[in-house]
Amino acid sequence: MERWNPEAFAKGDLSWVLKRSDIVLERRRRGTCLLCAGRPINEAALCDVCMTMLNREELGLVETWTAGVLPD
Numbered sequence: 001m002e003r004w005n006p007e008a009f010a011k012g013d014l015s016w017v018l019k020r021s022d023i024v025l026e027r028r029r030r031g032t033c034l035l036c037a038g039r040p041i042n043e044a045a046l047c048d049v050c051m052t053m054l055n056r057e058e059l060g061l062v063e064t065w066t067a068g069v070l071p072d
């Protein structure tokens with residue numbers, strides 16, 4: 001069990017990452033959270049803990065993922 005993933009992203013980069021469908025889809029395939037590499041994750045590749053820390057812009061981007069709309 002890895003506790004920290006070197007490919008985990010900084011919180012400040014999250015809004016950028018959520019617009020990169022290639023990155024999000026890859027993390028969904030691995031099943032690890034974008035920010036903390038924890039599990040389980042939702043459609044935006046974020047775990048429940050990290051979901052509680054999102055700001056309004058990030059939540060809006062997550063909603064597009066949970067709605068099944070992939071950003072280009």
Ligand SMILES: [Zn+2]
Binds near residue numbers: 035
């Ligand atoms: Zn997380």
